[in-house]
Each structure stands twice: as structure tokens, then as C-alpha cells.
Amino acid sequence: MRLMAENLSAHRGEDLIFSNISFNLRRGEALVLTGRNGSGKSTLLRVVAGLIRPAAGQVEWRGADGQKGVNAAEACHYLGHRNAMKPELTVAENLAFWRDFLRDMEGGSGVTIGEAAEMVELGAILHLPFGYLSAGQQRRMAFAKLLVAYRPVWILDEPTAALDTSAEALFARLIRAHLHAGGIVLAATHQPLDFVASQRLEMKGFQYADMEEGI
Amino acid sequence: MTALLLRDLKLSIRAGGGALIGVLFFMTVVAVIPFGVGPDLNLLSRIGPAIVWIGALLAALLGLDRLFQTEREDGSLDLLLMQEHPLVLVVLVKCLAHWLANVLPLVIASPLLGLFMNMDEVAIGAVMLTLLVGSPALTFIGAVGAAVAVTLPRGGLLVSILVLPLCVPVLIFGVSASYAAVEDPAPFLPPFLILTAITMFFAVLGPVGAALALRNAGD
Numbered sequence: 001m002r003l004m005a006e007n008l009s010a011h012r013g014e015d016l017i018f019s020n021i022s023f024n025l026r027r028g029e030a031l032v033l034t035g036r037n038g039s040g041k042s043t044l045l046r047v048v049a050g051l052i053r054p055a056a057g058q059v060e061w062r063g064a065d066g067q068k069g070v071n072a073a074e075a076c077h078y079l080g081h082r083n084a085m086k087p088e089l090t091v092a093e094n095l096a097f098w099r100d101f102l103r104d105m106e107g108g109s110g111v112t113i114g115e116a117a118e119m120v121e122l123g124a125i126l127h128l129p130f131g132y133l134s135a136g137q138q139r140r141m142a143f144a145k146l147l148v149a150y151r152p153v154w155i156l157d158e159p160t161a162a163l164d165t166s167a168e169a170l171f172a173r174l175i176r177a178h179l180h181a182g183g184i185v186l187a188a189t190h191q192p193l194d195f196v197a198s199q200r201l202e203m204k205g206f207q208y209a210d211m212e213e214g215i
Numbered sequence: 216m217t218a219l220l221l222r223d224l225k226l227s228i229r230a231g232g233g234a235l236i237g238v239l240f241f242m243t244v245v246a247v248i249p250f251g252v253g254p255d256l257n258l259l260s261r262i263g264p265a266i267v268w269i270g271a272l273l274a275a276l277l278g279l280d281r282l283f284q285t286e287r288e289d290g291s292l293d294l295l296l297m298q299e300h301p302l303v304l305v306v307l308v309k310c311l312a313h314w315l316a317n318v319l320p321l322v323i324a325s326p327l328l329g330l331f332m333n334m335d336e337v338a339i340g341a342v343m344l345t346l347l348v349g350s351p352a353l354t355f356i357g358a359v360g361a362a363v364a365v366t367l368p369r370g371g372l373l374v375s376i377l378v379l380p381l382c383v384p385v386l387i388f389g390v391s392a393s394y395a396a397v398e399d400p401a402p403f404l405p406p407f408l409i410l411t412a413i414t415m416f417f418a419v420l421g422p423v424g425a426a427l428a429l430r431n432a433g434d
Contacts (some may be wrong), residue, residue: 077292
């Protein structure tokens with residue numbers, strides 16, 4: 001399994017946000033994006049997720065057999081700033097919808113809704129409407145969405161916003177477990193998260209510095 | 216896809232879904248007409264089919280702007296866009312759910328409102344049938360408007376104005392088919408078949424247009 005990006009550039013309006021970014025992620029590797037606000041971290045993640053068309057370059061996904069198959073976006077889970085859950089529905093209904101709609105990708109399977117809620121340590125509140133939860137609980141449940149349907153690549157945009165330190169540790173643990181199982185993680189974050197990032201990319205507005213592999 | 220249909224139906228009947236708002240608006244529009252034009256029963260029964268159709272048209276456009284906007288606000292639209300399901304199919308299913316939850320109640324309420332307008336049974340039946348056949352076209356046309364205006368924070372009225380010209384043919388053939396059922400010389404079938412054709416035409420073109428607009432609305 002490989003996720004490759006070649007010479008990605010993106011514009012927003014007339015302004016160039018970043019250019020010539022390349023990376024190559026294999027099984028169990030993680031790429032952490034850092035940089036100040038507005039440096040283009042979210043834009044890069046949205047480009048990889050196929051939500052913004054890059055001005056140049058391409059993102060490519062190769063499956064387990066090394067063949068080009070599906071679009072890169074289809075192999076990805078995307079956890080953005082917004083949680084993509086409906087406040088009117090209960091947590092269980094939200095998770096069940098995403099499980100049925102996303103479906104497992106080839107090569108793995110998601111856990112059940114109950115297990116996913118237990119994994120984010122909120123097993124007791126599945127019956128509540130999502131809108132009743134606190135911001136931190138909502139974020140954790142949004143993360144549980146990544147567990148109910150299997151995707152090899154997780155794209156996480158500020159996953160730990162609105163979380164306390166114990167939840168940060170919990171997320172880091174889940175990310176480590178995903179990497180250990182052969183998954184790939186792309187994360188943009190300000191808080192240092194406790195997992196081993198094999199590659200780091202510091203976004204510096206228009207200019208960027210690709211730092212050494214391995215920390 | 217069934218999951219998406221069921222979720223949208225559930226959302227529309229939960230608090231804030233607004234499935235009944237359209238019906239209430241429809242009833243309000245039609246109920247005030249007799250007070251406005253006066254208690255002339257002949258006049259009312261003559262203009263009845265047109266009034267019921269206009270009321271249904273306006274009520275059907277009422278909730279359309281929220282079709283994709285709620286999805287965008289909570290980030291669900293991003294995930295819908297990323298999937299392998301063809302986006303056209305996703306839009307089609309969302310349109311179906313919207314029609315079932317918001318427009319079908321209007322069709323069901325129309326016989327009652329026909330009584331308000333002193334319409335006879337044939338006219339009521341004809342209006343209900345033409346609404347049933349013609350109203351999906353309104354949803355499909357409206358979906359394009361909703362997709363184009365998805366990034367605009369106050370796109371509600373804009374959507375209605377954008378799609379209104381395209382809805383006019385639906386209104387014309389719907390009303391003329393209803394009149395043809397009650398007035399003898401005019402044939403019922405030709406306008407009714409054209410109405411059916413319009414619905415089928417927009418069932419294809421609407422989702423394609425909306426999917427194209429959503430893909431390019433990226434931000």
C-alpha cells in the first residue's frame with residue numbers, strides 16, 4: 001500500500017498556497033504537518049482528500065497488490081474541522097449511517113458501533129442525540145466514525161481541537177493502533193501527539209521545508 | 216444508498232426538519248385565496264386548479280435551499296463527495312428523500328385544499344394526479360439551484376428565484392392538464408404526457424447538473 005503525492009500545488013483564488021510538495025507514504029507510516037495558521041495545512045489535506053483540485057501535481061493510491069485501482073480519496077477517511085454528524089440524530093444512528101454508507105474497503109473491516117464507542121470511551125451515551133454532547137464528546141464520536149468503516153488512510157485535520165489531555169492520549173493510542181495495523185496517517189496538528197511520525201512537513205506559507213525522514 | 220435515504224427521511228421528521236412547514240405554508244396560501252377573491256363559488260372552482268398548483272409550487276420551493284446546505288455546514292458533504300458512489304446517484308437519492316418527506320405531503324393535502332376552492336371530484340383527482348407526476352420535476356430542478364447556491368450563506372430566496380423560470384413549464388402543463396380533465400373540448404392526455412416527459416427529463420438532467428455544481432463548489 002502506498003499513498004504518493006507528486007509536486008502538488010494549490011491556489012486559493014489568485015494566491016498560491018503551496019507548490020511542489022511531494023511525499024510517499026507506505027504501510028504504517030505517518031506524515032505530520034505543522035506550521036502556523038494559514039500556512040496551508042488544511043488545504044493540503046483537502047487536496048489529498050480530493051476535495052480541492054490541485055493546480056498542479058497529483059495524488060496516487062496503490063493498493064496492496066501495488067496496482068493503481070481506486071481514487072486516492074476513496075481509500076481515505078477525512079476528519080475535518082467539522083464533525084460530519086447530524087445533531088438531530090442519536091450517536092448510534094449517526095455511526096450506523098456512516099458505517100452503511102461508507103462500507104468497509106477491501107483489506108480490512110470496521111468494528112461494531114458499540115465497540116467503536118467503547119474505544120473512544122463513550123460507550124454509555126450512544127442513545128443520546130449528537131447535539132446534546134459536549135464539544136469534546138462530539139469530537140470523540142466523530143473519531144469513532146473512522147473506526148466503524150475500514151479505510152487504510154486517515155486524514156486528520158486538527159483532530160485534537162476541543163479535547164482534554166486524556167482524550168489526546170486516547171487519540172494518539174488509536175492512531176498508533178491504526179499505524180501498527182498497517183494504516184497510513186496524515187495529520188495536521190498544533191499539539192504534539194504521542195505517536196511516531198515517520199515524516200514531518202513544516203508548512204511555511206508559500207515556502208516550505210521538507211525535513212528529514214524519521215525522528 | 217438506502218442508508219442515505221433513510222437518514223434523510225429521519226432527519227426531515229425530527230425536530231427542525233421542517234417536513235410539515237411546507238404543508239402549512241401550502242394550506243395558508245390556498246386558504247386565504249377565498250377571502251381575497253370573495254365567496255364567488257363559480258369563480259373559485261374555475262381558478263381552483265391553478266391556485267392549488269401555484270400553492271404547491273411555492274411550498275415545494277420553500278425548503279429546497281437546505282437540501283445541500285445542512286450537509287455542508289456540518290461537514291457531511293465532504294465525506295459524500297469523497298466516496299466511490301457516483302455523486303449523481305447520491306444527489307438523486309437525496310432528491311427522492313426530499314420529495315418523499317416534503318413534497319408528497321403536499322400532494323396528499325391537495326384534495327382537502329381543492330374542497331376549499333369548491334372544485335368538483337374530477338378536478339380534485341386531476342390536480343392530485345398532475346401534482347403527483349409533476350412535482351418531482353420541481354425537486355430535481357430545485358436541486359440544481361440548491362447545489363449552485365450551496366456556498367452562499369443566505370441562498371434561500373436566491374434558489375427560488377434561480378429555479379422559478381425553469382419551473383414555469385411544469386406549472387403550465389400541470390395546470391393545463393388539470394383544466395383539460397374538467398373542460399370538455401381540451402384533450403387531457405397530451406399536456407399530461409408532456410408533464411411526465413418534463414419530470415423524466417429533469418430526473419436525469421437535475422442530478423447531473425447538481426453533481427457538477429457540487430464538485431466545483433469546492434473550497
